[in-house]
Amino acid sequence: MTDAGYISAKEIQVRTMSRIIGGQDIIAVAPEGSGKTTTYVLAVLMKLKYSTDEAPKVLILVPDGERVEAVIAQFKMLSGNRNLRIMGLYGTGGTEETILDLLEGVDIVVATPTRARAVYLKLGLNLNRLQMLIVDDAEVIVKQGMQLPVCELARSAGKVQHLIFTTVVHEKLNHMIDQFLTFPTTIEVEELGEERVETHQLLLYQVPNFKTKINLLNFMLRDDEVFEKVVVFVNTRLTAQKLSKSLVAYKPGEVLVLNPLFFDEAGFDHIEDFKEAKGARMLIVANEGNSSPDLSGIPFIFHLELPEQKELFLSRVVKNSDEEAVAITFTTDLELADLRKIEQSLGFKIPVMDLPEDLVVDKVEKSPGNKVKTVKETIDDSPKGGGAFHEKKESNAKNYNFGIGQKLKMTMKKKHG
Structure with missing residues (x-):
């Protein structure tokens, strides 16, 4: 630990380590860089007893191959005086070589959920001796839609200690972990920057989905006396084009796009033209393909989507002059x-x-099979067919559906009956 530069424990380590060593299920919520990975690496090294078993004792699930390599490097750095067998599973392609390597024996497996599940289904990943199942960057795993393989692996592992590490907790994450966690202890650590940045007035609205974002934007911008000039940021030019079509309750020329996707659409090439145009109220700007526009003189800034680079967001909300502005952000759980x-x-x-x-909150309706309902089915009792169509007699009507095996048996009986 000293050689690696760790002088003192971080807050997340102080608050979770004794519980992990004691065998509790943990949900650790802490920001990036707070020491979550180091926490479970040290816990595994302290709990793991040497054995010659071929089956792994610890399974760690992470979002991608880059994280797999980073976690393995952390283990190797902190376990220099121990003979640990550790293996990473990620990528695509054949699993035969991976299975052969696993059969030689391994203590710790670090894997992406999809790859671990693929190897497990081919009977290559033995979970019978598993003691700890760790899910790191759980919020990223949910965002990438890998909840199913995580739940399948967790249920297959049986009674083990579960450790969940995430930066945030929301409904979709809870839905995943509730399927295999019973009475976990949630420990949350907030580590904000030491210096408070001076910004414009910031407001946040949390909504369930993108359609509700549009509804909320429409709802707020009804007040044309307050919202005279508004810039709305989205991530892509396609989203900007679709949003301009979705905002239909405005007069022609009120909603425009900066550098529109198609040449025949109403828009501006420069934000200065928007500032000078009296009838234009809203300018939709895509982060994609546009350099940061000069927002001076714009009283309201909306972020309908968060940019991928946080520095881009900060450059728009940090106060650089005496001008007052309000920056409003809409976010979903993801x-x-x-x-x-x-x-x-x-x-x-x-x-x-x-x-x-009075806001209309759109909710995705799901059928009992957890599939999104997109088409309404209508029942039509009228006969199908053209003018010469006649319904079959009741004696000739087919009200059964034999499988291929049943049909084969019936055919054989006719031949040899």
Whole structure:
């Protein structure tokens, strides 16, 4: 630890280590760079007893191959005086060579959920001796849609200690971990920047989905006396084009796009033209393909989507002059991790506002099979066919559906009956 430069324990380590060593299931919530990976690496090294078993004792699930390599490097750095067998599983392609390597014996497996599941289904990953199942960067795994392989592996592992490490907790994450966690202990650590950045007034609205973002934007911008000039940021030019079509309750020329996707669409090539145009109220700007426009003189800035680079967001909200502006951000659950990184840089949390009572909140309807319902089925009792169509007699009507095996048996009986 000393050679690696660790002088004192971080808060997340102080608050979780004794519980992990004691065998509790943990949900550790802490920002990026707070020491979550080091926490579980040290816990595994302290708990893992030497054995010659071929089956792994610890399975660590991470979002991608880069994280697999980083976690393995951390283990190797902190276990220099121990003979640990550790293996990474990621990528695509054949699994035969991987299975042969696993059969030689391994203590710790670090893997992406999809790859671990693929090897497990081919009987190459033995979970019978597993003692700890760790899910790192859980919020990223949920964002990438890998909940199913995580849940399948967790249920297959049986009774083991579960450690979940994430930067945020939201409904989709809870839905995943509730399927295999029973009575976990949640430990949350907030580490904000030491210096508080001076910004414009910041407001945050948390909504369930993108359609509700559009509804909220429409709802707020009804007040044309307050919102005379508004810039709305989205991530792609395609989203900007679609958003301009979705905002239909405005007069022609009120909603425009900066550098529109198609040449025949209404828009501006420069933000200065928008500032001077009297009838133009809203300018939609895509982060993609546009350099940071000069926002001076714009009283309201909306972030309908958070940019991938937090520095881009900060450059728009940090106060550089005496001008006053209001920066309003809409986020869904899957954007909360990016929001936490921004708040860490700001040195404070953006206040969350209540949604208006009259806001229409779109909800995705799901059928009992957990599939999204997109088409309404109608039952038509009228006969199908042309003018010469006649319904079959009841005696000739087919009300059964034999499988191929049943048909084969019936055919054989006719031949030899």
